[in-house]
Amino acid sequence: MKRGVAFVVAMLTAGALAGAFASSARAADAPRGQIVANSNACMGCHAVDRKLVGPSFQQIATKYKGDAQAPAKLARKVKDGGSGVWGMIPMPAHQSMSDADIRTVVDWVLAGAPSK
Template identity: 80%
Template sequence: MRGMARVGVVFTVAIGALGGAMTSAASAAEVPRGQQVASANACMGCHAVDRKLVGPSFQQIAAKYKGDAQAPARLARKVKDGGSGVWGVIPMPAHQSMSDADIRTVVDWVLAGAPSR
């Protein structure tokens, strides 16, 4: 019977781990791709979705550039090359290692208002 108890414990632990992995995957799937890319590229170290940190919130950026047809290209260039002066004296570092596709994904998400879903 001891062997059966051990199998039951292992099975319970394995099912619990699998359930946790599935929950994490489901949670990740609910996070917008733009936010996932922003998080993976340290954007969230200086920006938050809804409040100013070191830099403006993503929602503030969306509001500032709402209706600006040039905003996607301008912001993509700003992310790639860095810059300063638009939001204050603290410069935004360049993100040269980010792919153009990832930058565009983040910029499109930000300009959409940085939705959480």
């Protein structure tokens, strides 16, 4: 009986480890901009392909396509927050995000938020 329990525990542990490795592998395959967005609460209000509280990242990419000033405008919007561009719900400021992380997310969004 003890052997059976040990086997089940070993299998559960192996399954949990496999899941963790698979999750890590998926995270490692994700673009850096998506990883930064996930770790800075961006996905609480935005999704890649559909409106949530704020516009989808793909909607943002479409709106700013061809705008040479877009990277600077959006970086400032992420850092300082704001309202009125996409509706009445304000975007909160993200003062604690580094400028490098903001630029990484903005570049990824403007590229259409690709999954690879």
